[in-house]
Amino acid sequence: MISVCDAKIASKGPNVGLSFYAFFANKNDTPILLMEAATWWIRTHNLDHFEKAVKIKALVENER
Template sequence: MRESLRQKIIQVCHKKIDQKGDNVGVSFYAFFANKNDDPELLMEAATWWIQTHQLDHFEKARKIIDMVEAGR
């Protein structure tokens, strides 16, 4: 996964945790605007989320941060 996407995921997850608490869930859609202006990046995130890690639609933001920071 490219570094810019990793940083975006971490930033969005921290923001969600700050807003709603440590138990907040996120979907990979949370990292993108409501329009598909970068389909390649969206597919990269979807592949990492769905195909590589077989995550549920919503996962805890803290879990996603830990996975991304660990380089998984």
């Protein structure tokens, strides 16, 4: 997740937003993992559909 956030920030700047779909090349390949990401995003952190990549990166880093 951190590398995806870093790539988005590098290409589009610090205000770039993304959704949990950004972490999946094909949203249908790993439905269980997609649901885990959605649960983390929505239930655990109560995030909106689009959030700033820097915010997501900080959340992931703080959970390590």
